[in-house]
Amino acid sequence: MVRDASVFAGRPSDLIGRRIAGYRIEREIGRGGMAVVYRARDLRLERTVALKLLAPELARNDTFRLRFTHESRAAAAIDHPHIVPVYEAGETDGVLYIAMRYVEGxxxxxxxxxxxxxxxxxxxxxxxxxxxxxxxxxxxxxxxxxxxxxxxxxxxxxxxxxxxxxxxxxxxxxxxxxxxxxxxxxxxxxxxxxxxxxxxxxxxxxxxxxxxxxxxxxxxxxxxxxxxxxxxxxxxxxxxxxxxxxxxxxxxxxxxxxxxxxxxxxxxxxxxxxxxxxxxxxxxxxxxxxxGTPPAGHPPTATAPRPPHASGSRPEPPPRWAEPVFREPV
The missing domain is CATH 1.10.510.10 (Transferase(Phosphotransferase) domain 1)
Known part of the structure; x- marks a missing residue:
């Protein structure tokens, strides 16, 4: 387990093979100003995930930590085919993390x-x-x-x-x-x-x-x-x-x-x-x-208007092909 967030200040390889919150770090796949994303192995479910670790100074900010936790849970609740599913988000030993689906590409x-x-x-x-x-x-x-x-x-x-x-x-x-x-x-x-x-x-x-x-x-x-x-x-x-x-x-x-x-x-x-x-x-x-054309799609089905019939008169009977197959006994 990671006990000291200062390892983030070192080389990217410092975390390879380490275990964080039930995930074993395999390799770095992305890095930004506030986070590093790793390919990792979920040791509980035996699946590959993308594990995002946020910079330790963010975890020390109470406002950010609270916002991060709430919004990660809200994002995880969205079930959409074009949003990367969030499996888990939390904090462990002073490190904020998000575990997401690993997307090849x-x-x-x-x-x-x-x-x-x-x-x-x-x-x-x-x-x-x-x-x-x-x-x-x-x-x-x-x-x-x-x-x-x-x-x-x-x-x-x-x-x-x-x-x-x-x-x-x-x-x-x-x-x-x-x-x-x-x-x-x-x-x-x-x-x-x-x-x-x-x-x-x-x-x-x-x-x-x-x-x-x-x-x-x-x-x-x-x-x-x-x-x-x-x-x-x-x-x-x-x-x-x-x-x-x-x-x-x-x-x-x-x-x-x-x-x-x-x-x-x-x-x-x-x-x-x-x-x-x-x-x-x-x-x-x-x-x-x-x-020059709008996106393809099936237009709504429009029903043809029925011709009006005189008040008090009976509507025309249906054609023979529309009559029921089984009839009530007379």
Missing amino acids: SDLRHLLDRRGPLDPATALRVAAQIASALDAAHEHGLVHRDVKPGNILVARGTDSDHPEHAYLTDFGLTKKSLSLTGFTSVGQFVGTLDYVAPEQISGRPVDGRCDVYGFACVVYESLAGRPPFRRDDDMALLWAHQYDQPPPLTEFRPGLTPEADAVFARALAKSPGDRHDSCRSFVTALRTATT
Whole structure:
């Protein structure tokens, strides 16, 4: 067992083979500013998991620890095919951890770095899956607040019609907007600068439309090969999110229609009230703009109106083929 959180300050290999809360660390698979993700073995159920260990200074923050525990449990309660299932979250020996399903594949960040911009069909397929995941989270009162390519996992799909299966991950640092606002101290910032909504920067209250903005930044980058705003320093980038208009997507993808520019202009509006009201509605508008047709689906069945009959008269009897097979004895 890990008894001293100071091991996190050492080399990544320091934890390989160690046991934390019933999980044996196998290898590192990801690292960020506040956490390290390992492939690990669940020794109780004999399965492979992704084990995320948060920086020890976060565990020492009572406000963060309380928020982390509540929101991890809320995220674990969401059963959605495009959200990475959370198996367990807790604290052991001063270490906060989340155990999640281990997904074979790559995250969107590595995919874009390796392949460059995605073709519109692929970008829309991935976007539609992540949009449904975000909207499901919003329905549970969760706002992700850190939608970025590194938090989107892309695994192999089931067949040629579904070549990718995308997952949204990293709900451990989200904000449960409906009931946990008191757990976020004033001025606390969560997010990644390339994808952060203006209201996050200014410290205003956030809701699902904050994720619409961040998600639109990610989809923009998937198609353009770069995020909507690029600046020389962080302060200039934050200013751009708040006050500058994004360059039209067609500057980087001239094969797309100007209607796509209008869709992104709305999704990246500075005021939340001017954006699409859901991530799915954004993707639907983008698909219509890029392909000229709305997403495929079965239209509702409309019944033909019955001809009216005179008041007091009996309706016409059914045709013979519609009469019952068995009749009551006379």
